[in-house]
Amino acid sequence: MVVEKPSLETIWGWLDTVPDPEIPVISLTDLGIIRNVQWQGDTLEVTVTPTYSGCPATTIINLDIETALRGHGIEKLVLKRQLSPAWTSGWMTDAGRAKLEGYGIAPPQPAGGPERCPLCQSTQLEKISQFGSTPCKAQWRCTDCLEPFDYFKCI
């Protein structure tokens, strides 16, 4: 039971701690998919945009947001889906990009391919496939350390 409405800053802080279900090293706010949080009277409205229209994580993400906010005592909650403007990997935060690379996934680059191997930092790279283990990733390989790695696609 919430007596005082929590501030939007507090709520954004709670959302900062909700991990992406597929790449748990980054949070939903790192990914840039939570577009707005606002109070409509005593109802909290959270606007979420999908990364890819068929991404199976989307429903889990909504469930995780709801679970987290209800856990903090939010009772009246509405999740809205927003398609436009369409999500772009450019909305990922710098902190999120750094966490991805530390986890072994090369962050998205406007040039369309990874900047360096997330494991040995070599720039000698080759593409294995335009697609990977989730809709948001492609498969690359480092020709120095020979390790394959995931690259977060730039869209």
Added chain:
Amino acid sequence: MSTPVSAPLFEYLCRMGDNTLVLGHRISEWCGHAPVLEEDIALANTALDLIGQTTLWLDVAGEVEGAGRTADKLAFHRDVWDFRNLLLLEQPNGDFGQTMMRQFLFDAWHLSQLTALKGSSNEQIAAIAEKSSKEVTYHLERATDTVIGLGDGTEESHSRMQAALDLLWPYVGEMFLSDDVDAAMVDTGIAPDPATLRPAYDKLVGDVLTAATLTKPQDDFAHKGGKSGKRHSEHLGHMLTQMQWLQRAYPDATW
């Protein structure tokens, strides 16, 4: 104003959603069967994008119809004659080359269609087009690379790609045919006249086929009847028996 346009708008939305649904299902048939793991994953990911787009299109179709049908209802509870997909997309997969040739011929049309729809007078359609066009740009890039790689590949891969092109070319023309539904969409600023997309398509496809050392068939004869629903090929019915059997056997089952 809304009454006259709602019936053609529903038709139009079914065309967009059925295209992505039927092709999405077709390429998902490759899951676990593709020539190499990377291609298997790529096809499954492309299918996932298309099925996701289907949900967006058919949800809006259901809203416009106003009869309480959801995307799932439309996908699983309609029969062959209610489907509005292009004949090209219901054709069997054939070999990997044939699947990728079909993908390329569709992606090239799909992207130009979605690009035009980003300026639609209908906000929901414009938003879906904006979202989908990013995914389809990626699909087209991959299909283009594959068609060029296989066309300008070995003697065996070249001959298979030429055979695929010869087989599928008679299904290309249907994408650019205009009918009353299209005319209603043009009148209301919702969608472009399909015929206007043809010159850019021919240029793009011509350039890629040249790079792939493939020869575009001379004859532009076009099979039709898919987008109007008047005459689907026998393949669609066979596909639906697989795609729909669970909802047909256990209507409205959820899990």
